[in-house]
Amino acid sequence: MKFVAQRFLFLLLSVWAAITINFFLPRMMPGNPAEVMLARYQGKLNPQALHALALQFGISHQPLWVQYWSYLISLLHGNLGVSVSYYPTPVTTVIAQSLPWTLALAGTATVISVVAGTWLGVISAWHRGTIVDDILPIATTVSSAIPYFWMALLLLYLFGFLLGWFPLGHAYSTIMVPSWSAGFVGNLLAHAILPLSTILISSLGGWLMSMRNNMLHILDDDFMTFGEARGLSSRRLVYIYAARNAILPNLTGFSMALGFVVSGALLTEIVFSYPGLGYQLFTAVENEDYPLMQGLFLIIALAVLLANFITELIYARLDPRVREE
Amino acid sequence: MIESGHVLNVSHLTVDYGNENTPALALRDVSLSVDPGEFVGLVGESGSGKSTLAYAILRLLHGGRVVEGSIEVSGQNVYELDSNHLRKFRWETVSMVFQGAMNSLNPVLTVEQHIFETIRAHDESVTLTALRSRTDELLDMVEIDKRRAQHYPHQLSGGMKQRVVIALAIALNPKLVIMDEPTTALDVVVQRAILDRIGEIQKRQRFAVLFITHDLSLVEQIAQTVSIMYAGKIVETTPVEQLLTGTLHHPYTRGLLNAIPELLEDNVAISSIPGHPPEITRLPSGCAFHPRCLYAKDECRMSPPILKLYAGSWIACERLPELEELYSDQ
Numbered sequence: 280m281k282f283v284a285q286r287f288l289f290l291l292l293s294v295w296a297a298i299t300i301n302f303f304l305p306r307m308m309p310g311n312p313a314e315v316m317l318a319r320y321q322g323k324l325n326p327q328a329l330h331a332l333a334l335q336f337g338i339s340h341q342p343l344w345v346q347y348w349s350y351l352i353s354l355l356h357g358n359l360g361v362s363v364s365y366y367p368t369p370v371t372t373v374i375a376q377s378l379p380w381t382l383a384l385a386g387t388a389t390v391i392s393v394v395a396g397t398w399l400g401v402i403s404a405w406h407r408g409t410i411v412d413d414i415l416p417i418a419t420t421v422s423s424a425i426p427y428f429w430m431a432l433l434l435l436y437l438f439g440f441l442l443g444w445f446p447l448g449h450a451y452s453t454i455m456v457p458s459w460s461a462g463f464v465g466n467l468l469a470h471a472i473l474p475l476s477t478i479l480i481s482s483l484g485g486w487l488m489s490m491r492n493n494m495l496h497i498l499d500d501d502f503m504t505f506g507e508a509r510g511l512s513s514r515r516l517v518y519i520y521a522a523r524n525a526i527l528p529n530l531t532g533f534s535m536a537l538g539f540v541v542s543g544a545l546l547t548e549i550v551f552s553y554p555g556l557g558y559q560l561f562t563a564v565e566n567e568d569y570p571l572m573q574g575l576f577l578i579i580a581l582a583v584l585l586a587n588f589i590t591e592l593i594y595a596r597l598d599p600r601v602r603e604e
Numbered sequence: 605m606i607e608s609g610h611v612l613n614v615s616h617l618t619v620d621y622g623n624e625n626t627p628a629l630a631l632r633d634v635s636l637s638v639d640p641g642e643f644v645g646l647v648g649e650s651g652s653g654k655s656t657l658a659y660a661i662l663r664l665l666h667g668g669r670v671v672e673g674s675i676e677v678s679g680q681n682v683y684e685l686d687s688n689h690l691r692k693f694r695w696e697t698v699s700m701v702f703q704g705a706m707n708s709l710n711p712v713l714t715v716e717q718h719i720f721e722t723i724r725a726h727d728e729s730v731t732l733t734a735l736r737s738r739t740d741e742l743l744d745m746v747e748i749d750k751r752r753a754q755h756y757p758h759q760l761s762g763g764m765k766q767r768v769v770i771a772l773a774i775a776l777n778p779k780l781v782i783m784d785e786p787t788t789a790l791d792v793v794v795q796r797a798i799l800d801r802i803g804e805i806q807k808r809q810r811f812a813v814l815f816i817t818h819d820l821s822l823v824e825q826i827a828q829t830v831s832i833m834y835a836g837k838i839v840e841t842t843p844v845e846q847l848l849t850g851t852l853h854h855p856y857t858r859g860l861l862n863a864i865p866e867l868l869e870d871n872v873a874i875s876s877i878p879g880h881p882p883e884i885t886r887l888p889s890g891c892a893f894h895p896r897c898l899y900a901k902d903e904c905r906m907s908p909p910i911l912k913l914y915a916g917s918w919i920a921c922e923r924l925p926e927l928e929e930l931y932s933d934q
């Protein structure tokens with residue numbers, strides 16, 4: 280319990296740090312991009328919006344701590360400013376609309392990839408020296424050597440363009456009205472398959488190989504042979520002995536992957552015009568939409584921190600050596 | 605060679621770690637038997653093949669092959685067991701304290717979970733109450749506080765881990781317990797305490813012990829029979845009293861006996877025997893000990909000697925009849 284409280288305190292501290300950095304970063308950018316941006320929007324936005332933008336980017340005569348304080352207060356109210364590319368939609372609304380898409384697509388893909396890749400790594404290592412262990416690593420090494428971006432284009436070209444099996448982009452057909460009807464869900468899935476496969480194919484191999492390597496190390500440990508000598512079942516030896524220990528070094532990787540789900544699908548989302556956070560980030564950069572960028576960075580940072588926190592709790596559950604420290 | 609009565613009967617065992625091109629014979633024509641309840645010491649320098657023999661008995665050779673000979677435990681050929689019987693044979697009939705006992709425990713399981721899983725693997729219907737009382741009993745036997753049952757390996761000292769492993773080894777009342785250098789990594793005081801404990805438990809439970817060590821002085825006090833191994837071969841098997849009374853021994857055994865005082869000070873080199881043991885991929889012809897032997901003659905380089913009974917000891921030396929004279933000439 281003390282451990283959980285300690286980690287939670289650390290989470291709060293790092294969230295505060297992330298928020299603070301998010302406040303200072305635009306104020307420290309060289310060449311004063313905020314003013315450049317303001318100049319660009321002069322005449323396009325109404326004076327109130329311009330003033331709000333100016334405040335958000337530190338073009339203000341108020342002392343820094345007053346600015347910081349009002350920034351914190353507005354954050355507490357869920358106010359991240361107004362997006363300029365989607366003017367006058369607030370940044371929070373843009374994020375709230377794209378987050379579910381990213382979670383559903385990249386989240387699902389990452390979870391499947393981690394679980395399946397890890398499991399295949401276990402199987403591959405356990406059957407070392409057999410045909411299974413010859414084929415699996417080669418197949419996945421090849422697939423993970425292909426960059427996300429390229430894989431996305433390849434799948435899109437083959438199955439979307441040439442064969443026409445799947446739609447070319449977006450989350451669902453624009454003629455459909457969102458609902459829970461079978462037709463619409465089917466349409467969603469059809470749109471999700473190519474981007475999902477892209478993420479899966481490109482990342483699965485990495486999980487497989489790292490789990491396999493950890494496993495091979497553990498399999499040589501004395502406690503494995505000692506378990507075998509005591510007549511334990513091979514099920515127990517694979518899962519409670521080998522896999523249970525081999526997974527520990529990978530937990531940090533899982534947490535990074537989960538944290539970066541929010542941003543990690545960037546390229547895939549761009550290629551498939553999938554309306555998730557990655558796609559929004561791309562739009563924001565293209566349109567120099569600083570408020571949206573800032574909001575997205577904050578969300579990404581928070582996601583990474585939260586995933587880290589959860590992983591630490593899981594780590595402590597799985598590894599008794601961590602619990603007491 | 606079915607001699608009933610022995611709990612362990614190893615006959616003419618040869619184990620190869622190499623491939624077709626370069627054989628690496630870690631054991632060569634090893635024969636050894638252990639009677640029920642007997643305490644046998646197996647002594648040899650590092651690399652002489654002691655652990656290989658231990659693993660071979662449990663059919664746990666990783667990377668090695670039995671190329672000749674057989675191993676019988678209670679009259680049953682170990683290498684003819686099907687996988688199910690093999691799983692039961694391991695630990696129900698023969699158990700083993702590993703050389704690396706410090707690393708023998710699964711880091712994510714408690715002491716109690718180790719004991720529970722070991723018993724459960726051989727008795728699915730055992731009740732939790734029975735498991736608990738057996739755990740208490742076992743920990744008591746190896747003098748570990750009951751509260752330690754909930755502890756993880758990293759919370760235990762080296763000596764405690766060693767005791768836990770010993771408790772595991774006797775958990776199923778096996779007929780034979782192999783102990784591979786069970787005290788080597790421990791300091792002298794803990795070593796002594798554990799050795800005494802092993803002796804007491806063994807007398808009470810009446811299992812046989814094959815005790816592996818590089819330290820002859822350690823087994824002199826506890827074993828009944830001692831086998832001396834050199835470069836994968838047993839060069840002498842003798843009742844322990846004969847080591848103490850100074851009857852005729854193999855030149856290598858003699859070297860080990862003279863080395864004992866030095867071994868106690870720093871157990872590194874066997875300084876009374878010049879030279880080093882050979883590599884198993886480049887064994888000398890004939891008697892593998894001949895390059896280091898003070899009494900080697902041409903015939904020692906020809907063919908490997910076989911064990912012969914002489915004055916109560918089994919000794920493998922070409923010059924056996926003359927040794928008595930040779931020794932007294934010095």
Ligand SMILES: Nc1ncnc2c1ncn2[C@@H]1O[C@H](COP(=O)(O)OP(=O)(O)OP(=O)(O)O)[C@@H](O)[C@H]1O
Nearest residue numbers: 621630649650651652653654655656657666667884
């Ligand atoms: N898995 C293996 N593969 C190849 N060679 C091996 C293997 N295990 C042991 N050997 C070799 O077999 C010989 C005997 O090794 P073994 O471990 O049985 O010796 P030991 O008497 O137990 O030594 P120690 O006192 O150091 O434990 C050594 O030459 C060793 O290098």
Ligand SMILES: [Mg+2]
Nearest residue numbers: 654655656703
């Ligand atoms: Mg050894």
